Amino acid sequence: MASVMGDDIDILAKAKRALDADYTPSDDDEYMSPRQLNYFRVLLLEWKKSILTASEFTLQSLQDGPIREPDLNDRASSETDWGIELRTRDRQRKLIAKIDSALRRIDEGEYGWCEVTGEPIGINRLIARPIATMTVEAQQAHERREKISRDD
Incomplete structure (x- = not known):
């Protein structure tokens, strides 16, 4: 599971590197100014493009044919690797839906504001997780409630 999260972080880092280095949002700027919104729009689009590029590679590999390893152990290992790859791509498919959201x-002027409290999410959190919909505090409360309901 850690490598799947690592893949998402690597793809996001790649998207950040693809951005023009002329501007990085900071707390000194007006919160959710047009310039900040444009930065996040470009970042999200680059992130999505990186995910789609990676998925094209997986699709091409799948179309190249089935696994034909002569050794049963090698075949099992290859099938396990493919299973992990497909789960990663499924997770990224869900991530694309969050990016689109x-x-x-x-576009609707709601980006950067907590969907629970209406407070600013914060530039540093959005830079780290551009698809965030809640402040750190609201997210922690949500996760506590989720854990409590799971434990029941």
Whole structure:
């Protein structure tokens, strides 16, 4: 599971590197100014593009044919690797839906504001997790409630 999270972080880091280094949002700027919104829009679009590029590679590999390892152990290992790869791509497919939702929130003027409290999410949190919909505090409360309901 850690490598799947690592893949998402690597893809996001790649998207950040693809951005023009002329501007990085900071707390000194007006919160959710047009310049900040444009930064996050471009970041989200680059992130989505990186995910789609990675998924094209997986699709091409799948189309190249089935696994034909002569040794049963090698075949099992290859099938396990493919299972992990497919789960990663499924997770990224869900991530694309969240990216599209964040882009919609930018268009509607809701991006950067907590969906629970209405408070600013914060630039540092959005830079780390551009699809965030809640402040850290609201997210922690949500996760506590989720854990309590799971434990019942």
